[in-house]
Amino acid sequence: MDAPAVPGLTGAKRACGIIRGNPVRRARYNAPMAGISGGMEFRAGVPIRVPEPPGTLPARGIRLVSRERPEVIAGQVVRAGQQLFRPGRPGMACYISPLMGIVKRVTPLMEHDGESAWGYELAIEPSGDRAETQMNVAPPAGRKLESWFAAMCQIGPWSDADGGVGLVPQLEMAKERKPKQVILVGLDAYPPCPDRTSLLMSFADDAVLGAVILADLVGAKRTVVLAGRGTGAGARLKPACKNFGAELLLANNVYPSSDPTLVAYHQAGGRLLSRGANPVSEGLLMFGPWTAIRVGRWFTRGRFDLVRPLMMRWPRAGEAMGCVYGFTGQSLASLDPRLGEHLADPASVVLVGNPMTGRRVGPVPRASVDEPVVPEEELLISVMPEVPATPLEPCIACGWCADVCPTRLQPVKLMEAALSRRGDTRLEEPLRWCIDCGLCSHVCPVGLPLTQTLRRAKSDAESAAGRSA
Amino acid sequence: MGAPRTRRRVDVEWLCVALVMLLSGLVFFGWRGVSQAVTTGLLALAGHLLLGVVVQTLKLRENHDPPLHAFVLGLLLGLTLPVVRQPWMPVLTGLLLAVSMHLVGRARMFRVSPVVLVLMLTWMLGVTTTGVADPQSRLSPFGPLDAVLRPDRVIVGDVRKAPEEYGRRPWKETRSVPEQPSDAIRRLEPARLILTEKQRLLSDPNQLVNMLISGELITIEDILRGATPGTVGASSRVLVIVLGLGLMYRRLAHKRVALWALGSATLTLWMMPVVVAEGQHSIVIARLVQMPLSVGVTFTGYMLLASPFLVTTLILAPMTAPISGAGRAIYGCLIGAVGVAAMWAFNIPQAMFLGLFVAGLLSKALDELHGGFPGRVT
Structure with a gap:
């Protein structure tokens, strides 16, 4: 991740620069999200109205x-x-x-x-x-998971981001092991850009219906719609949840509480789910709003959406997000002329994903064969303001990286270990709990590349494990 | 859009803390206090830059500490020291700090604050400590000044223009009289006096009350206000508490360290040995329970308020605190326990810094006491 600009922070917290290391223990956090340390509260952005996909x-x-x-x-x-x-x-x-x-x-x-x-x-x-933008294919008749599963496999791709592993692998495991809860994770991956909240508010009925359909298919007793508190999504989702018999759970959106590891921690009674593990193993089926909306719309309209929405975060402070529809694999530059300009400009930083964990794309010349394309798993494209480069200095042991780490790691210690023992499989276990949220790099006052080093160490450890296997 | 806090911004925040303390020093110790702190800061800066050039020329190691950091540390050191008689003391301490910064610090192998290291060195030299039992020795050309500006001469007065005799009236009631013009009043440092008189205070329940009423001991109001000799910038305990809370709000300090330090300092103080009568030994708490509750609370509170406990815990300790939560708790315990024990044993208030020195030495090892999610997998 390249050094991202920092989003706005709330009131006094903005002046503070770094937010409470222990936010969830404060009284104003509701019980389901209590119990973990770390995280960071950003000023939430304003949700936008997402239009229906064009014909x-x-x-x-x-x-x-x-x-x-x-x-x-x-x-x-x-x-x-x-x-x-x-x-x-x-x-x-x-x-x-x-x-x-x-x-x-x-x-x-x-x-x-x-x-x-x-x-x-x-x-x-x-x-x-x-x-x-839609394909005429009727959803399977009946409520059999096998027939829906087979149909879903025929009309992929489905996002790999659902529950950290994707919807289809979760459904496959659900055939063997019935999950207890189905969770529609509507908490924003990055609260200043409320992409998921916007989708939930714009397609409330379809999203809740999709979640209920999936819960019915896997035989889960509980359907939970997890949405951000104070965003207006609660009022919009309440009637839909009441109609379809889903449980609405409003939680304060502390970054990165929408991560599958943390959602599983709260919803599965404190049990843990390491990065990349299938949530069904903990009795949970998790997916994002667009997956639920797709299923809901497929069921009600009998047509399957081939396009996906993409929200644009522009660099100017206070500017509302934009939303466009595109096909997976379509050039990003073709979605919006402004985005095309930013992608071609070497001074601009464009990230696929949010400013904390996004992957930089570009700069590339127009109509190049390497043009970045619409991703399968992300809902957000972030165009970042320019950030001055900060020189690297040694760690000053402020401890902020450990304070904000939502999985209670000591990022700087792990980084030191990773740099001194590159590729060592002994690092594999602690690294499994790094969820790549990027907070450690974000708060580090000397700008250490913590997230980047841990990410590289993780891939090195995985390669080493693969070789030894 | 906000911006993440860079190291420069962190240093600026510390500079703000130092400037507020400097203002407090200006009020109670006038230009002498301020010039001493600023000289220490400037000498630390100059020495740091000079040594940085030497170190880089000889390619010994890279110099990562920015000049602002050196200046801030120099200011904090100058503000932690008492007003001294010798003009060369700020120069010496500033240069010592510049050298220490290249040896220890939070980004170095030994995570001891260079400020604390220099404080320890000056304590060993004995020129800035206030623990000598004989008050007359304070009049010697060495040692700190036992004086504070009168209320009608604050900021503008010269703290050296103090009468020979020690005043007993509360600070607010002291005014310069025409027949004896002076800018300052001479007062004994309360922590030193209570340490010297501790055996007597614990033997007689009325002694503490009598000393407070007679003015022999400076009142708690004056201690909280800051009208006492001692550290230039941290004489006002209220100000130190406010600054400490501010640092905690800014996440530059940790409440865990402060709370554990307070708890361990109190417990250690209560467990300290005391000679009741010839050949009869007891511990402080055993004596305090025999006294009225108010006397026990006053003794404990006075001991901690009057000593450099607050400046140690709230201002200096955060600079070298460990990363881990459990480590911070132990670090706080060490500061309180070792500091109070050293102060009690040596009868010197400045021995409190020994606790911070020891805790700083262990700070890096305490980082390892970190329990994460992987440790709690069910």
Whole structure:
């Protein structure tokens, strides 16, 4: 993560610069979110109204990357809904084409050794001017999980961000082990940009219905809609929850309380879920608002959404978020001319995701083959204001990184260990609990690259574990 | 848009704390107190820059401490010392601090505050300590000044223009009279007096009350206000408490350290040995329970308020606190326990800094006492 600008902070907290290390223990935090240390309270942004997806969108080329070998070859004509990538194994979702077009190229993505391919890139050129945003496919009849699961696998991709592992792997595990709760996580991943709240407020009925459908499919007794307190989402969601028999839970949105690890900690009675573990193993099925809305809309309209909403966070303070719809794999620059300008400008920092954990994309020249594309798992694109570079200094042991860490790690100690014992598998266990929230880097007064180093150490440890296996 | 706090911003916040303390020093010790603190700060800055050039030229190590940090530490050191007679003392302490900054500090191997190290060195030299039992020795060319400006001469007065005899009236009631013009009043440092008289105070329940009424002991109001000799910038205990709370609000200090230090200091004080009669030993708490509750509370509170306990715990301790929560608790305990025990044993109020020195030495090891989520996996 590149050094992000800092979002606004509330009142006195803004002056303070760093927020309470122990916010959830204060009385104003409601019980379900109590019990953990760390986290940070940012000034929440204003939700926006997300419009209904348009019937058609201008057709643009798409570029998809998958670990699996494509089902199509260069020059082949594909239709909307045609399977592009075969599922890697049974029980995974496939990848369908969102539009009609011709496969322009299929490029193997080589490993560092240059001998084997780790994945494939597929580029499709649209054959028409406009593309349908929905596909005529009826949802399965009945309430059998197997039939819904099979249908969902045929119309992928589904976001991998749901519950940290994706909806489909959770449903697959739910076939074996019935989850007790289904949780629609409507807490914002980054409160200053209330993307999830905006979606929940704009599609309240569809979101709650989608959650209830999924709960019914997996046989969960409890359907929980977890939304941010004080955002207005409560009033908007209450009637829908009452209609569909879901439980509305309003929680203060302390960053990063929407992370699956922390949601599981609160909702599963203090049991822990490390990064990348399937929530169903703790009796929970978790997903975000857009997944629930997609399921709800599919059920009520009988048409499946091929587009996904993307919120834009602009660099100017106080400017409202923007929202556009796009196909997964479509060039980001084609979504909004302003975004295109920022992507082409080397001075601009554009992140896919939120300012704390986002991945930097660009700068790239216009119409380049490396143009960043609409991601499958993120709802937010952040255009950051310029941040002056800070020189690296040694740790001054302020302890703020440990204070804000929501999983109670000592990031600076882990970083030192990671730097001195790179690739050591003994670091694997503590690193599993790093949820990449980015708070440690954010609060570090000397600008140590804590999150970045831990992320790299994690991948090194995983590689080392893979090699030893 | 806000901005994350950089190290420079942290230093600026500490500078604000030091400037408020400097203002307090100006009120009670006039230009002499301020010039001493500023000289220490400037000498620390100059020495740091000079040593930084030498260190970088010889390529011994990289100099990471910014000049502002050196100046702030120098100011804090100058403000923690009492007003001294020797003009070379600020120069010496400032230069000592500059050298110490290259050896110890929160970003170094030994996480001892350089300010505390210099305070310990000056304590050993005995030139800034106020623990000598004989009050007459304070008139010697060495040692700190036992004086504070009169209420009608605050800010503008010269703290050296004090009469020979010690005053007993409350500070507010002292005024300069035409027949004996003076800017300051001479007063015994309360912590030193109570340490010297501790055996007598604990033997007789009425002794403390009598000393307070007679003015032999400075009243608690004057201690809270700051009209007592001692540290230049931290003589006002109310101000130190307010600054400490401010530092906690800004998350530069930790309430856990302060609370554990207070608890352990109180307990240690109660457990200190005391000679009741010839050959008869007891502990403080055993004597205090035999006295009225109000006397016991006053003795304990007075001992902690009058000593440099507050400036140690609230202003200096945060600079070298451990990262872990449990470590901070132990760090606080060490500051309180070792500090009070040293003060009691040496009869010197400034021995309180020994607690901080010892706690600082162990601070890095205390970081390891950290329980995280992985430790609580069910």
